[in-house]
Amino acid sequence: MTIHAINKKAIYAYLEEIKDPEVPALSIIDLGIVRDIKMNEEEIEVIITPTYTGCPAMDMITATIKIELATLGFKKIKITQVLSPAWTTDWMSEEGKRKLKEYGIAPPNPKQQVCDQKLFAAAETVQCPHCNSYHTHRISEFGSTACKALYQCDDCKEPFDYFKCH
């Protein structure tokens, strides 16, 4: 049992090395998409959940996990996608949020702030990842990838991506 636990921990450490191809600052563990790992001597199943239904990164992530685990000697590798419960940015690790900001993307706010946004409601307040000002405004609700919105800082004038809470 103990050995099993250690192994599983080691697997998580390996998966920590697999980055999101669209946001390479984040590992798939940081993103919170790895929901569980089931394994025995030679068989391993990794259960993942997609961030957005159409996210093209998911196919690549699945392929990368398979390759990585094959190099560890697993003969049978199964990647199972589960949709429910649906992924939320609340599953992103604190470490992940820190890395995002360092990378220049504003990390997601806690979820309750936007759950019930009325039409034409003021955009949520997002901190500029460059100069830390809260004096920012939303340029577009949709950004370069499904998970991001586009903002601009009114103090340092830099535009930046916001990893929108979801």
Added chain:
Amino acid sequence: MKESLIQYSLHLADNSLILGQRNSEWCGHGPVLEQDIAITNISLDLIGQARNFYQYSASLINQTIQPSNNPATEDTLAYLRKEREFKNCLLVEQPNGDWAQTILRQYFFSQYQYLLYQELQQSKDEQLAAVAEKSLKEVTYHLRWSSEWVIRLGDGTEESHQRMLKAIDELWRYTGEFFVAANYELRASSESFGVDVSKLKEPWTNKVKEVFSEATLAVPEKIFMQTGGKEGKHTEHLGYILTALQYMQRAYPNSEW
């Protein structure tokens, strides 16, 4: 039950695929960059939903039909079915027209899909419920974005208002179909894996009235509603969409990216 579940799942997939394909025609042609990005993001979400429903349909088909050398996949279902086999609503295949028409089509559909998925989350079919739960989060964005645009254009300039009137004239007749159940939808709701669409008519109409009133637009009264798409009887437009969508697989069977 299996057969109607397959048909129902394909219907949901086709709705999302065809609207996703339509919206993607705006890629690089949006009125401004941010809105070009918005409409293509919505397109991507819709195609993501379609993939989930097609994958599920394919697994059901493969369980039902004797194993063959050509099992169904999400790709065979999207690329190799004929026009009459598609079960999408007529609204989603209508041409993009101008920005007003695209916006209105998206709004009508998102408003419908939002109500539909809310109910579908309670489906006794776990996979349909899970796709609905997941997709609803994205549809919430689509609904907010398209509602705001309907209001912005309707209550905008004289020209944008006129264009919205024209779009209503063009599209309203295809909205009645949402609420007229096809045979597989009747089975779906009676067997609790799908939604009774007739019950969505009232909340949908009330919501549309609310948004239209903000937009200084009126909901048309007593207009003949065109139906048939869910049963495979389409307007002339679907054929052209499929020609573009399926061209590669038809011309070069089994080609891969």
